[in-house]
Amino acid sequence: MTFGKITTDLLAGLGQNIELFLLTLAFALPLGLLITFGSMSKFKPLKYLTKTFVWIIRGTPLMLQLFVVFYIPGLVFGYPMKSRMFAAAIAFIINYACYFSEIYRGGIESIPNGQYEAGQVLGMTKSQTFFRVVLMQVVKRIIPPMGNELLTLVKDTSLARVIAIGEVIMAAERYTARGLIWPLFYTGVYFLALCGILTLLFGWIEKKFSYYR
Amino acid sequence: MAILEVKDLHKQFEGFQVLKGINFELEKGQVMSIIGSSGSGKTTLLRCITQLETADQGMIMVDGSITFDSASKKKLSSEEKRKNQLKTGLVFQSFNLFPQYNVLENVTLAMKLAAERRPDFKENKKEIYEEIDDKAKVLIAKMGLSEKLKNYPCELSGGQQQRVSIVRAMALEPSILFFDEPTSALDPELTGEVLKVIRELAEEKMTMVIVTHEMDFAREVSDKIIFMDQGIIAESGSADDLINNPKTDRLKAFLSKVK
Numbered sequence: 001m002t003f004g005k006i007t008t009d010l011l012a013g014l015g016q017n018i019e020l021f022l023l024t025l026a027f028a029l030p031l032g033l034l035i036t037f038g039s040m041s042k043f044k045p046l047k048y049l050t051k052t053f054v055w056i057i058r059g060t061p062l063m064l065q066l067f068v069v070f071y072i073p074g075l076v077f078g079y080p081m082k083s084r085m086f087a088a089a090i091a092f093i094i095n096y097a098c099y100f101s102e103i104y105r106g107g108i109e110s111i112p113n114g115q116y117e118a119g120q121v122l123g124m125t126k127s128q129t130f131f132r133v134v135l136m137q138v139v140k141r142i143i144p145p146m147g148n149e150l151l152t153l154v155k156d157t158s159l160a161r162v163i164a165i166g167e168v169i170m171a172a173e174r175y176t177a178r179g180l181i182w183p184l185f186y187t188g189v190y191f192l193a194l195c196g197i198l199t200l201l202f203g204w205i206e207k208k209f210s211y212y213r
Numbered sequence: 214m215a216i217l218e219v220k221d222l223h224k225q226f227e228g229f230q231v232l233k234g235i236n237f238e239l240e241k242g243q244v245m246s247i248i249g250s251s252g253s254g255k256t257t258l259l260r261c262i263t264q265l266e267t268a269d270q271g272m273i274m275v276d277g278s279i280t281f282d283s284a285s286k287k288k289l290s291s292e293e294k295r296k297n298q299l300k301t302g303l304v305f306q307s308f309n310l311f312p313q314y315n316v317l318e319n320v321t322l323a324m325k326l327a328a329e330r331r332p333d334f335k336e337n338k339k340e341i342y343e344e345i346d347d348k349a350k351v352l353i354a355k356m357g358l359s360e361k362l363k364n365y366p367c368e369l370s371g372g373q374q375q376r377v378s379i380v381r382a383m384a385l386e387p388s389i390l391f392f393d394e395p396t397s398a399l400d401p402e403l404t405g406e407v408l409k410v411i412r413e414l415a416e417e418k419m420t421m422v423i424v425t426h427e428m429d430f431a432r433e434v435s436d437k438i439i440f441m442d443q444g445i446i447a448e449s450g451s452a453d454d455l456i457n458n459p460k461t462d463r464l465k466a467f468l469s470k471v472k
Protein backbone atom coordinates (compact mmCIF):
# COMPACT_ATOMS: atom_id res chain seq x y z
CA MET A 1 0.00 0.00 0.00
CA THR A 2 1.91 3.03 -1.19
CA PHE A 3 1.57 6.58 0.05
CA GLY A 4 0.64 7.69 -3.46
CA LYS A 5 -2.19 5.16 -3.76
CA ILE A 6 -3.64 6.18 -0.41
CA THR A 7 -3.37 9.86 -1.28
CA THR A 8 -5.35 9.44 -4.52
CA ASP A 9 -7.83 7.14 -2.78
CA LEU A 10 -8.55 9.75 -0.15
CA LEU A 11 -8.69 12.42 -2.84
CA ALA A 12 -11.49 10.49 -4.53
CA GLY A 13 -13.30 10.51 -1.18
CA LEU A 14 -12.72 14.24 -0.84
CA GLY A 15 -14.48 14.67 -4.18
CA GLN A 16 -17.68 13.58 -2.44
CA ASN A 17 -17.12 16.14 0.34
CA ILE A 18 -16.61 18.87 -2.23
CA GLU A 19 -19.67 17.82 -4.23
CA LEU A 20 -21.83 17.96 -1.11
CA PHE A 21 -20.27 21.27 -0.08
CA LEU A 22 -20.99 22.90 -3.45
CA LEU A 23 -24.54 21.52 -3.67
CA THR A 24 -25.31 22.82 -0.18
CA LEU A 25 -23.84 26.20 -0.97
CA ALA A 26 -25.71 26.60 -4.25
CA PHE A 27 -29.14 25.88 -2.79
CA ALA A 28 -28.88 26.84 0.88
CA LEU A 29 -27.75 30.44 0.19
CA PRO A 30 -30.96 31.43 -1.67
CA LEU A 31 -33.21 29.18 0.43
CA GLY A 32 -31.83 30.84 3.55
CA LEU A 33 -32.95 34.25 2.26
CA LEU A 34 -36.48 32.91 1.74
CA ILE A 35 -36.51 31.57 5.31
CA THR A 36 -35.29 34.98 6.54
CA PHE A 37 -38.22 36.71 4.83
CA GLY A 38 -40.53 34.16 6.47
CA SER A 39 -39.13 34.67 9.95
CA MET A 40 -39.24 38.48 9.55
CA SER A 41 -42.74 38.46 8.03
CA LYS A 42 -45.42 40.71 9.48
CA PHE A 43 -47.92 37.91 8.78
CA LYS A 44 -47.86 36.22 12.20
CA PRO A 45 -48.77 32.60 11.23
CA LEU A 46 -45.98 32.51 8.63
CA LYS A 47 -43.55 34.08 11.06
CA TYR A 48 -44.20 31.55 13.83
CA LEU A 49 -44.33 28.60 11.43
CA THR A 50 -40.93 29.58 10.06
CA LYS A 51 -39.48 30.17 13.51
CA THR A 52 -40.72 26.77 14.70
CA PHE A 53 -39.18 25.11 11.66
CA VAL A 54 -35.83 26.85 12.26
CA TRP A 55 -35.99 25.79 15.91
CA ILE A 56 -36.53 22.12 14.98
CA ILE A 57 -33.73 22.10 12.41
CA ARG A 58 -31.24 23.94 14.58
CA GLY A 59 -32.34 22.03 17.66
CA THR A 60 -31.66 18.52 16.36
CA PRO A 61 -28.38 16.95 15.23
CA LEU A 62 -27.56 17.09 11.54
CA MET A 63 -26.66 13.40 11.81
CA LEU A 64 -30.21 12.61 12.88
CA GLN A 65 -31.58 14.72 10.03
CA LEU A 66 -29.48 12.71 7.59
CA PHE A 67 -31.08 9.50 8.87
CA VAL A 68 -34.56 11.01 8.67
CA VAL A 69 -34.17 12.22 5.08
CA PHE A 70 -32.56 8.97 3.96
CA TYR A 71 -34.81 6.41 5.69
CA ILE A 72 -38.22 8.01 6.28
CA PRO A 73 -39.35 8.18 2.61
CA GLY A 74 -38.83 4.41 2.29
CA LEU A 75 -40.08 3.39 5.75
CA VAL A 76 -43.16 5.59 5.90
CA PHE A 77 -44.13 6.35 2.32
CA GLY A 78 -42.78 3.31 0.52
CA TYR A 79 -40.50 5.34 -1.75
CA PRO A 80 -36.93 4.47 -0.78
CA MET A 81 -34.30 7.11 -1.50
CA LYS A 82 -32.47 6.03 -4.63
CA SER A 83 -29.50 8.36 -4.34
CA ARG A 84 -27.48 8.73 -1.14
CA MET A 85 -25.93 11.98 -2.34
CA PHE A 86 -29.39 13.38 -3.10
CA ALA A 87 -30.57 12.53 0.43
CA ALA A 88 -27.45 14.01 2.00
CA ALA A 89 -27.77 17.18 -0.07
CA ILE A 90 -31.41 17.66 0.98
CA ALA A 91 -30.54 17.31 4.66
CA PHE A 92 -27.53 19.62 4.40
CA ILE A 93 -29.35 22.24 2.33
CA ILE A 94 -32.25 22.47 4.79
CA ASN A 95 -29.97 22.47 7.81
CA TYR A 96 -27.59 25.11 6.51
CA ALA A 97 -30.36 27.28 5.04
CA CYS A 98 -31.71 27.66 8.59
CA TYR A 99 -28.33 28.74 9.95
CA PHE A 100 -27.79 31.09 7.00
CA SER A 101 -31.25 32.59 7.52
CA GLU A 102 -30.31 33.63 11.05
CA ILE A 103 -27.08 35.20 9.80
CA TYR A 104 -29.01 37.09 7.12
CA ARG A 105 -31.58 38.23 9.68
CA GLY A 106 -28.85 39.56 11.94
CA GLY A 107 -27.34 41.40 8.98
CA ILE A 108 -30.62 42.89 7.83
CA GLU A 109 -31.60 44.02 11.33
CA SER A 110 -28.22 45.69 11.84
CA ILE A 111 -28.85 48.17 9.01
CA PRO A 112 -29.96 51.49 10.50
CA ASN A 113 -33.55 52.52 9.85
CA GLY A 114 -32.27 55.76 8.36
CA GLN A 115 -31.22 53.91 5.21
CA TYR A 116 -34.80 52.78 4.59
CA GLU A 117 -36.12 56.25 5.43
CA ALA A 118 -33.65 57.89 3.06
CA GLY A 119 -34.84 55.53 0.32
CA GLN A 120 -38.46 56.37 1.07
CA VAL A 121 -38.09 60.16 1.05
CA LEU A 122 -36.19 59.89 -2.23
CA GLY A 123 -39.26 58.22 -3.75
CA MET A 124 -37.76 54.75 -4.03
CA THR A 125 -40.00 51.72 -3.62
CA LYS A 126 -39.47 49.29 -0.74
CA SER A 127 -37.95 46.66 -3.00
CA GLN A 128 -35.68 49.20 -4.70
CA THR A 129 -34.47 50.33 -1.30
CA PHE A 130 -33.84 46.75 -0.21
CA PHE A 131 -32.09 45.51 -3.32
CA ARG A 132 -30.23 48.69 -4.32
CA VAL A 133 -29.36 50.18 -0.95
CA VAL A 134 -29.65 47.72 1.94
CA LEU A 135 -28.58 44.39 0.44
CA MET A 136 -24.98 45.34 -0.36
CA GLN A 137 -24.53 46.64 3.18
CA VAL A 138 -25.94 43.39 4.55
CA VAL A 139 -23.56 41.37 2.37
CA LYS A 140 -20.60 43.29 3.73
CA ARG A 141 -21.67 42.75 7.32
CA ILE A 142 -22.32 39.03 7.02
CA ILE A 143 -19.03 38.11 5.35
CA PRO A 144 -17.22 37.24 8.62
CA PRO A 145 -20.00 35.04 10.11
CA MET A 146 -20.58 33.40 6.72
CA GLY A 147 -16.88 32.56 6.46
CA ASN A 148 -17.17 30.89 9.84
CA GLU A 149 -20.23 28.94 8.81
CA LEU A 150 -18.67 27.71 5.56
CA LEU A 151 -15.63 26.36 7.41
CA THR A 152 -18.03 24.40 9.61
CA LEU A 153 -19.82 23.16 6.52
CA VAL A 154 -16.60 21.85 4.95
CA LYS A 155 -15.96 19.71 8.02
CA ASP A 156 -19.62 18.73 8.50
CA THR A 157 -19.71 17.12 5.05
CA SER A 158 -17.90 14.19 6.67
CA LEU A 159 -21.08 13.37 8.57
CA ALA A 160 -22.52 12.05 5.31
CA ARG A 161 -20.68 8.79 5.94
CA VAL A 162 -23.47 7.81 8.36
CA ILE A 163 -25.60 7.11 5.29
CA ALA A 164 -22.66 5.39 3.59
CA ILE A 165 -21.38 8.18 1.36
CA GLY A 166 -17.77 7.33 0.63
CA GLU A 167 -16.32 10.66 1.65
CA VAL A 168 -12.74 11.16 2.76
CA ILE A 169 -12.97 9.89 6.36
CA MET A 170 -14.94 6.86 5.26
CA ALA A 171 -12.27 6.21 2.64
CA ALA A 172 -9.64 6.34 5.36
CA GLU A 173 -11.65 4.06 7.67
CA ARG A 174 -11.40 1.32 5.06
CA TYR A 175 -7.68 1.28 5.73
CA THR A 176 -8.19 1.38 9.46
CA ALA A 177 -10.29 -1.76 9.20
CA ARG A 178 -7.27 -3.42 7.62
CA GLY A 179 -5.01 -2.32 10.43
CA LEU A 180 -3.60 0.84 8.86
CA ILE A 181 -4.37 3.77 11.14
CA TRP A 182 -2.36 6.73 9.79
CA PRO A 183 -4.58 7.48 6.73
CA LEU A 184 -7.32 8.44 9.19
CA PHE A 185 -5.15 11.16 10.68
CA TYR A 186 -3.87 12.07 7.24
CA THR A 187 -7.42 13.20 6.25
CA GLY A 188 -6.85 16.24 8.49
CA VAL A 189 -4.47 17.57 5.85
CA TYR A 190 -7.24 17.54 3.27
CA PHE A 191 -9.59 19.52 5.49
CA LEU A 192 -6.84 21.95 6.39
CA ALA A 193 -6.15 22.52 2.70
CA LEU A 194 -9.82 23.16 1.86
CA CYS A 195 -10.33 25.44 4.85
CA GLY A 196 -7.11 27.24 4.01
CA ILE A 197 -8.38 28.02 0.52
CA LEU A 198 -11.73 29.23 1.93
CA THR A 199 -10.00 31.43 4.51
CA LEU A 200 -7.88 33.05 1.81
CA LEU A 201 -10.96 33.51 -0.36
CA PHE A 202 -12.90 35.20 2.43
CA GLY A 203 -9.94 37.42 3.27
CA TRP A 204 -9.92 38.53 -0.36
CA ILE A 205 -13.69 39.16 -0.41
CA GLU A 206 -13.48 41.18 2.80
CA LYS A 207 -10.80 43.32 1.23
CA LYS A 208 -12.94 43.83 -1.88
CA PHE A 209 -15.65 45.28 0.35
CA SER A 210 -13.37 47.47 2.41
CA TYR A 211 -13.81 50.55 0.20
CA TYR A 212 -16.85 51.62 2.24
CA ARG A 213 -17.94 51.46 5.84
CA MET B 214 -51.85 80.59 -1.90
CA ALA B 215 -49.94 78.70 0.72
CA ILE B 216 -47.54 76.04 -0.53
CA LEU B 217 -47.79 74.19 2.77
CA GLU B 218 -50.85 74.02 4.95
CA VAL B 219 -51.14 71.98 8.14
CA LYS B 220 -54.47 71.82 9.94
CA ASP B 221 -55.26 70.42 13.38
CA LEU B 222 -52.54 67.76 13.16
CA HIS B 223 -52.52 65.12 15.90
CA LYS B 224 -50.13 62.26 16.46
CA GLN B 225 -49.72 59.90 19.37
CA PHE B 226 -47.27 57.13 20.12
CA GLU B 227 -48.65 54.36 22.33
CA GLY B 228 -51.09 56.66 24.04
CA PHE B 229 -48.64 59.55 24.43
CA GLN B 230 -49.82 62.66 22.59
CA VAL B 231 -46.81 64.07 20.73
CA LEU B 232 -48.72 66.48 18.49
CA LYS B 233 -51.89 68.03 19.92
CA GLY B 234 -53.35 70.03 17.08
CA ILE B 235 -50.79 71.83 14.93
CA ASN B 236 -51.93 74.59 12.54
CA PHE B 237 -49.76 76.70 10.27
CA GLU B 238 -49.30 77.88 6.70
CA LEU B 239 -46.22 78.64 4.69
CA GLU B 240 -45.96 80.73 1.51
CA LYS B 241 -43.89 79.76 -1.49
CA GLY B 242 -40.28 80.96 -1.24
CA GLN B 243 -40.44 81.44 2.51
CA VAL B 244 -38.16 79.90 5.09
CA MET B 245 -39.64 78.74 8.36
CA SER B 246 -37.72 77.54 11.40
CA ILE B 247 -39.14 75.33 14.11
CA ILE B 248 -37.59 75.74 17.52
CA GLY B 249 -38.33 74.20 20.88
CA SER B 250 -36.80 71.87 23.44
CA SER B 251 -36.37 68.17 22.73
CA GLY B 252 -39.56 66.20 23.12
CA SER B 253 -41.69 69.14 22.04
CA GLY B 254 -42.76 67.36 18.83
CA LYS B 255 -40.64 69.23 16.24
CA THR B 256 -39.16 66.16 14.62
CA THR B 257 -42.46 64.26 14.73
CA LEU B 258 -44.13 67.17 12.94
CA LEU B 259 -41.47 67.06 10.23
CA ARG B 260 -41.78 63.28 9.93
CA CYS B 261 -45.56 63.50 9.56
CA ILE B 262 -45.32 66.09 6.79
CA THR B 263 -42.62 64.11 4.95
CA GLN B 264 -44.71 60.92 5.39
CA LEU B 265 -42.18 58.98 7.44
CA GLU B 266 -44.95 58.84 10.05
CA THR B 267 -48.69 58.80 9.46
CA ALA B 268 -50.55 61.35 11.54
CA ASP B 269 -53.68 60.27 13.44
CA GLN B 270 -55.85 63.26 12.70
CA GLY B 271 -55.82 66.48 10.70
CA MET B 272 -54.89 67.59 7.20
CA ILE B 273 -51.69 68.30 5.32
CA MET B 274 -51.57 70.02 1.96
CA VAL B 275 -48.34 70.35 0.00
CA ASP B 276 -48.14 72.36 -3.21
CA GLY B 277 -51.82 71.95 -4.09
CA SER B 278 -52.13 68.27 -3.21
CA ILE B 279 -53.67 66.92 -0.06
CA THR B 280 -51.07 64.41 1.14
CA PHE B 281 -52.93 63.51 4.33
CA ASP B 282 -56.52 64.00 5.40
CA SER B 283 -58.04 62.02 8.25
CA ALA B 284 -61.55 63.10 7.19
CA SER B 285 -61.22 61.61 3.72
CA LYS B 286 -61.94 57.93 3.17
CA LYS B 287 -60.23 57.93 -0.22
CA LYS B 288 -57.23 55.63 -0.42
CA LEU B 289 -54.28 56.97 -2.37
CA SER B 290 -52.73 54.68 -4.97
CA SER B 291 -49.04 53.87 -4.55
CA GLU B 292 -48.31 56.06 -7.58
CA GLU B 293 -50.11 59.02 -5.97
CA LYS B 294 -48.26 58.40 -2.73
CA ARG B 295 -44.94 58.42 -4.57
CA LYS B 296 -45.82 61.67 -6.33
CA ASN B 297 -46.76 63.22 -3.00
CA GLN B 298 -43.60 61.89 -1.42
CA LEU B 299 -41.47 63.67 -4.02
CA LYS B 300 -43.09 67.02 -3.26
CA THR B 301 -41.19 67.10 0.00
CA GLY B 302 -37.45 66.62 0.38
CA LEU B 303 -35.84 65.80 3.71
CA VAL B 304 -32.31 66.32 4.98
CA PHE B 305 -31.63 64.10 7.99
CA GLN B 306 -29.70 64.93 11.12
CA SER B 307 -27.50 61.86 10.55
CA PHE B 308 -27.15 62.38 6.76
CA ASN B 309 -28.15 58.78 5.90
CA LEU B 310 -26.00 58.70 2.79
CA PHE B 311 -25.68 55.31 1.12
CA PRO B 312 -22.21 54.11 2.20
CA GLN B 313 -21.51 51.80 -0.75
CA TYR B 314 -22.09 54.52 -3.36
CA ASN B 315 -19.83 57.43 -4.19
CA VAL B 316 -20.99 61.06 -4.11
CA LEU B 317 -22.26 61.10 -7.69
CA GLU B 318 -24.05 57.75 -7.28
CA ASN B 319 -25.67 58.87 -4.03
CA VAL B 320 -27.13 61.90 -5.78
CA THR B 321 -28.23 60.08 -8.96
CA LEU B 322 -29.49 56.70 -7.65
CA ALA B 323 -33.09 57.75 -6.98
CA MET B 324 -33.30 59.70 -10.24
CA LYS B 325 -31.97 56.76 -12.23
CA LEU B 326 -34.42 54.36 -10.60
CA ALA B 327 -37.27 56.78 -11.28
CA ALA B 328 -36.16 57.07 -14.92
CA GLU B 329 -36.86 53.35 -15.38
CA ARG B 330 -40.55 54.26 -15.47
CA ARG B 331 -40.14 56.43 -18.54
CA PRO B 332 -41.62 54.83 -21.66
CA ASP B 333 -38.50 55.64 -23.69
CA PHE B 334 -36.14 54.27 -21.01
CA LYS B 335 -35.05 51.15 -22.91
CA GLU B 336 -34.14 52.93 -26.14
CA ASN B 337 -32.50 55.99 -24.59
CA LYS B 338 -31.06 54.52 -21.39
CA LYS B 339 -27.56 55.82 -22.05
CA GLU B 340 -28.68 59.36 -22.91
CA ILE B 341 -31.06 59.48 -19.94
CA TYR B 342 -28.31 58.39 -17.54
CA GLU B 343 -25.88 60.92 -19.01
CA GLU B 344 -28.48 63.66 -18.65
CA ILE B 345 -29.02 62.71 -14.99
CA ASP B 346 -25.27 62.60 -14.33
CA ASP B 347 -24.79 66.02 -15.93
CA LYS B 348 -27.59 67.54 -13.90
CA ALA B 349 -26.18 66.05 -10.69
CA LYS B 350 -22.67 67.30 -11.49
CA VAL B 351 -23.94 70.86 -11.87
CA LEU B 352 -25.61 70.71 -8.46
CA ILE B 353 -22.59 69.08 -6.84
CA ALA B 354 -20.34 71.76 -8.33
CA LYS B 355 -22.61 74.43 -6.87
CA MET B 356 -21.93 72.96 -3.43
CA GLY B 357 -18.19 73.08 -4.12
CA LEU B 358 -17.86 69.30 -4.08
CA SER B 359 -16.75 68.69 -7.68
CA GLU B 360 -13.48 67.18 -6.54
CA LYS B 361 -15.30 64.63 -4.42
CA LEU B 362 -17.50 63.12 -7.16
CA LYS B 363 -15.87 59.70 -6.93
CA ASN B 364 -15.33 59.69 -3.17
CA TYR B 365 -17.29 57.50 -0.78
CA PRO B 366 -19.15 58.97 2.21
CA CYS B 367 -16.64 57.50 4.68
CA GLU B 368 -13.92 59.56 2.99
CA LEU B 369 -15.75 62.85 3.56
CA SER B 370 -16.02 65.13 6.58
CA GLY B 371 -19.39 65.42 8.32
CA GLY B 372 -19.97 68.83 6.76
CA GLN B 373 -19.23 67.50 3.29
CA GLN B 374 -21.52 64.51 3.87
CA GLN B 375 -24.35 66.80 4.91
CA ARG B 376 -23.81 68.96 1.82
CA VAL B 377 -24.01 65.83 -0.35
CA SER B 378 -27.25 64.84 1.35
CA ILE B 379 -28.63 68.34 0.64
CA VAL B 380 -27.72 67.94 -3.05
CA ARG B 381 -29.32 64.50 -3.05
CA ALA B 382 -32.60 65.94 -1.75
CA MET B 383 -32.42 69.02 -4.05
CA ALA B 384 -31.78 66.93 -7.16
CA LEU B 385 -35.33 65.58 -7.08
CA GLU B 386 -36.66 69.17 -7.20
CA PRO B 387 -39.02 69.02 -4.22
CA SER B 388 -41.52 71.84 -3.71
CA ILE B 389 -40.39 72.17 -0.11
CA LEU B 390 -37.13 71.12 1.48
CA PHE B 391 -37.19 70.04 5.14
CA PHE B 392 -34.18 69.92 7.45
CA ASP B 393 -34.19 67.91 10.67
CA GLU B 394 -31.51 69.49 12.84
CA PRO B 395 -29.04 69.49 9.95
CA THR B 396 -26.04 70.56 12.01
CA SER B 397 -26.66 68.69 15.27
CA ALA B 398 -24.41 65.77 14.33
CA LEU B 399 -21.55 68.05 13.29
CA ASP B 400 -18.53 69.43 15.10
CA PRO B 401 -18.96 73.18 15.71
CA GLU B 402 -16.30 74.10 13.15
CA LEU B 403 -18.21 72.18 10.45
CA THR B 404 -21.66 73.67 11.03
CA GLY B 405 -20.69 76.88 9.21
CA GLU B 406 -20.29 75.28 5.79
CA VAL B 407 -23.72 73.61 6.04
CA LEU B 408 -25.45 76.77 7.26
CA LYS B 409 -23.84 78.69 4.40
CA VAL B 410 -25.39 76.29 1.89
CA ILE B 411 -28.84 76.65 3.47
CA ARG B 412 -28.43 80.45 3.45
CA GLU B 413 -27.65 80.34 -0.27
CA LEU B 414 -30.73 78.24 -0.91
CA ALA B 415 -32.79 80.80 1.01
CA GLU B 416 -31.43 83.57 -1.21
CA GLU B 417 -32.57 81.55 -4.23
CA LYS B 418 -36.08 81.52 -2.71
CA MET B 419 -36.19 77.81 -2.03
CA THR B 420 -39.12 77.05 0.28
CA MET B 421 -37.66 75.46 3.40
CA VAL B 422 -38.67 74.28 6.85
CA ILE B 423 -35.80 73.89 9.30
CA VAL B 424 -35.83 72.28 12.72
CA THR B 425 -32.84 73.81 14.44
CA HIS B 426 -31.16 74.70 17.71
CA GLU B 427 -29.04 77.42 16.07
CA MET B 428 -30.99 80.48 17.24
CA ASP B 429 -28.82 83.10 15.56
CA PHE B 430 -29.01 81.22 12.29
CA ALA B 431 -32.78 80.76 12.60
CA ARG B 432 -33.30 84.47 13.16
CA GLU B 433 -31.06 85.44 10.27
CA VAL B 434 -32.39 83.03 7.63
CA SER B 435 -36.09 82.63 8.51
CA ASP B 436 -39.09 84.64 7.43
CA LYS B 437 -41.09 82.97 10.13
CA ILE B 438 -40.39 80.98 13.28
CA ILE B 439 -42.66 78.71 15.26
CA PHE B 440 -41.90 77.74 18.83
CA MET B 441 -43.21 74.34 19.82
CA ASP B 442 -43.82 73.22 23.37
CA GLN B 443 -45.43 69.99 24.54
CA GLY B 444 -47.03 69.20 21.21
CA ILE B 445 -48.53 72.57 20.38
CA ILE B 446 -47.32 75.75 18.71
CA ALA B 447 -46.86 77.93 21.76
CA GLU B 448 -45.83 81.01 19.81
CA SER B 449 -45.19 81.96 16.20
CA GLY B 450 -44.28 85.08 14.30
CA SER B 451 -41.61 86.82 12.29
CA ALA B 452 -38.06 85.85 13.15
CA ASP B 453 -36.97 89.10 14.78
CA ASP B 454 -40.20 89.52 16.68
CA LEU B 455 -40.24 86.07 18.14
CA ILE B 456 -36.64 85.99 19.30
CA ASN B 457 -36.30 89.63 20.38
CA ASN B 458 -39.76 90.04 21.95
CA PRO B 459 -40.95 86.68 23.22
CA LYS B 460 -44.46 86.99 24.65
CA THR B 461 -45.01 83.72 26.46
CA ASP B 462 -43.10 82.72 29.58
CA ARG B 463 -42.29 79.38 28.08
CA LEU B 464 -40.51 80.91 25.09
CA LYS B 465 -38.69 83.36 27.36
CA ALA B 466 -37.51 80.45 29.49
CA PHE B 467 -36.46 78.47 26.41
CA LEU B 468 -34.53 81.36 24.87
CA SER B 469 -32.70 82.13 28.10
CA LYS B 470 -31.58 78.50 28.20
CA VAL B 471 -30.26 78.26 24.66
CA LYS B 472 -28.64 81.69 24.40
